[in-house]
Amino acid sequence: MAPHSEDDRSRRRLRPVPTSGAGQVTRPLPSGASDADARGDLAEVMREVARGDKQAFSTLYDALAPLVFGIVLRVVRDRAQSEEVTQEVMIELWRQAARYEPTAGSVTTWAATIAHRRAVDRVRSAQAASDREHAQAAREHTTAFDEVAEQVETRLESERVRRCLRGLTELQREAVTLAYYQGLTYREVAQSLQTPLPTIKTRMRDGLIRLRDCMGVTS
Amino acid sequence: MTQQQHHSDLHTLTAAYALHALDAAERDGFVAHLAHCEDCRREVSGFEATAARLAGAVGRTPPEALKRRTLAAVEAVRQLPPRVPAAGPAAGLARVVRRRAVPLALAASLVATVSFAGLAAWQHQENEAARQQARQAQERLEAVSGVLAAPDARTVHGRTTNGAVATVVSSDRQNRAVFTATGLPVPAEGHTYQLWLDHKGTMRPAGLIHADGTVLLDGDPADATGVGLTLEPAGGSTRPTTQPLLLLSLPA
Numbered sequence: 001m002a003p004h005s006e007d008d009r010s011r012r013r014l015r016p017v018p019t020s021g022a023g024q025v026t027r028p029l030p031s032g033a034s035d036a037d038a039r040g041d042l043a044e045v046m047r048e049v050a051r052g053d054k055q056a057f058s059t060l061y062d063a064l065a066p067l068v069f070g071i072v073l074r075v076v077r078d079r080a081q082s083e084e085v086t087q088e089v090m091i092e093l094w095r096q097a098a099r100y101e102p103t104a105g106s107v108t109t110w111a112a113t114i115a116h117r118r119a120v121d122r123v124r125s126a127q128a129a130s131d132r133e134h135a136q137a138a139r140e141h142t143t144a145f146d147e148v149a150e151q152v153e154t155r156l157e158s159e160r161v162r163r164c165l166r167g168l169t170e171l172q173r174e175a176v177t178l179a180y181y182q183g184l185t186y187r188e189v190a191q192s193l194q195t196p197l198p199t200i201k202t203r204m205r206d207g208l209i210r211l212r213d214c215m216g217v218t219s
Numbered sequence: 220m221t222q223q224q225h226h227s228d229l230h231t232l233t234a235a236y237a238l239h240a241l242d243a244a245e246r247d248g249f250v251a252h253l254a255h256c257e258d259c260r261r262e263v264s265g266f267e268a269t270a271a272r273l274a275g276a277v278g279r280t281p282p283e284a285l286k287r288r289t290l291a292a293v294e295a296v297r298q299l300p301p302r303v304p305a306a307g308p309a310a311g312l313a314r315v316v317r318r319r320a321v322p323l324a325l326a327a328s329l330v331a332t333v334s335f336a337g338l339a340a341w342q343h344q345e346n347e348a349a350r351q352q353a354r355q356a357q358e359r360l361e362a363v364s365g366v367l368a369a370p371d372a373r374t375v376h377g378r379t380t381n382g383a384v385a386t387v388v389s390s391d392r393q394n395r396a397v398f399t400a401t402g403l404p405v406p407a408e409g410h411t412y413q414l415w416l417d418h419k420g421t422m423r424p425a426g427l428i429h430a431d432g433t434v435l436l437d438g439d440p441a442d443a444t445g446v447g448l449t450l451e452p453a454g455g456s457t458r459p460t461t462q463p464l465l466l467l468s469l470p471a
Binding site for chain 1: 231232233234235237238239240241242264265266267268269270271272273274275276277278279280281282285286288289290292293296297298299300301302
């Protein structure tokens with residue numbers, strides 16, 4: 001299970017890539033997002049969206065909505081709220097299309113960044129109203145990785161993410177997944193894991209470095 | 220706290236920033252740092268791409284109806300225009316700011332606000348023509364952008380004991396320095412923040428700053444070894460009367 005070198009991978013994310021055992025793995029999600037972005041087509045679609053092209057926006061929606069809805073649902077948990085946030089994110093992509101900067105990263109990364117940011121904002125503003133959610137998030141943390149493991153069964157890309165997550169130390173993995181999938185601040189992560197703040201900051205960073213290298217992200 | 224520690228401490232936050240795991244105040248501080256730290260930007264960009272894969276791993280198909288609702292909703296949403304360089308001096312400044320990788324907070328406060336040290340003095344002469352104020356503001360702006368554009372401009376950063384992020388950009392050749400702060404708490408009634416230049420251990424008044432923003436320092440920064448910030452009674456003091464909130468060494 002040692003991460004092997006994947007330097008030859010293109011930096012385009014989400015493209016299903018042949019790996020050993022690929023035949024046994026099902027792929028239930030539409031892979032339009034992955035393929036389109038892999039060919040750099042999403043950047044072109046985004047340019048058309050920026051000119052107010054509704055048809056292009058429909059294509060963009062099909063390509064990105066599963067990614068956006070997935071991460072928002074993961075962080076927010078509540079289905080109705082997650083649909084709301086997903087809609088907000090997609091509208092934001094429409095609104096900001098002309099400001100998308102291809103040199104700053106892929107469309108997929110841009111969308112995922114906005115989606116996660118919105119999801120986290122939603123969770124934190126709810127938290128401000130009720131700190132009980134925080135306590136719950138902290139209680140739930142032990143299940144974070146199990147749930148990830150459960151869901152990632154379904155996609156090739158997920159298979160790779162899971163393998164890369166396994167390559168982390170437990171503390172690195174928990175620091176990254178609690179922050180990303182549960183939307184906790186690193187202070188909350190430190191609290192949850194009863195670990196000093198500087199340790200968490202460091203583990204979060206070296207965990208992400210290891211993930212990045214394992215996944216072959218080159219930017 | 221040395222600047223070295225401060226810098227490496229901030230650098231560790233790249234991951235927490237990319238994972239949206241910073242609280243609002245820390246995020247602002249880090250964004251200011253990011254604007255002049257190219258290594259950090261590169262690292263953040265890689266981390267964001269990595270995080271996007273973590274998102275991809277939990278993808279879910281949303282309900283059909285959501286697409287219809289979303290497509291209907293955008294009908295009523297005006298798209299933002301592309302970013303174009305603004306006309307006039309602000310555009311020139313924006314270029315300078317980009318080229319010199321000056322902190323975003325500094326750039327924003329320069330372009331968007333006019334919170335200069337001289338401003339307090341103008342307040343009792345409000346009847347003076349707005350034109351006059353605009354002219355003075357423009358001069359200040361030019362002086363500030365001159366410092367930022369100076370080939371020998373040096374930048375140091377620090378955090379005040381009350382949590383603000385501070386930056387000093389100085390040019391020995393121009394014998395001028397610019398101070399900017401983000402996140403300064405509003406001072407108590409009858410108080411203001413005062414800047415100091417450290418001349419061989421003697422603190423000389425270098426101007427007032429009442430809120431977040433950017434000021435040109437009074438005095439001779441070329442001869443100074445550091446910049447200090449204290450809370451003083453409104454109008455300022457001739458020497459510091461409270462514990463410094465910030466002491467930054469200027470690069471020799």
